[in-house]
Amino acid sequence: MRKGDPRDQIVRTPPLICVEVLSPEDKLSRLRARVDDCVSLGVEHIWVIDPATRHAYTAGATGFIEVGSREFTVPGTPICVRLADLFGELDDESE
Numbered sequence: 646m647r648k649g650d651p652r653d654q655i656v657r658t659p660p661l662i663c664v665e666v667l668s669p670e671d672k673l674s675r676l677r678a679r680v681d682d683c684v685s686l687g688v689e690h691i692w693v694i695d696p697a698t699r700h701a702y703t704a705g706a707t708g709f710i711e712v713g714s715r716e717f718t719v720p721g722t723p724i725c726v727r728l729a730d731l732f733g734e735l736d737d738e739s740e
């Protein structure tokens with residue numbers, strides 16, 4: 646959520662970011678439906694993370710784009726998630 650958004654039990658304002666973390670059971674059709682739901686709600690940034698393959702994508706109405714910069718960012722904000730750090734955390738948990 647954005648800093649100034651209301652903190653209601655039921656989200657009525659689209660969040661700034663939605664993050665989808667894939668599980669082995671996920672199917673592309675279900676993922677596409679979830680992304681379409683986010684788009685229709687007005688979510689500006691949709692991030693998809695595949696922990697099994699260590700790939701990350703931005704998603705939207707036009708499809709999926711692999712993150713080439715190796716980090717998720719939100720322009721105009723300090724939000725930055727380095728994928729190496731994210732996947733490193735996953736590696737640490739599996740040890």
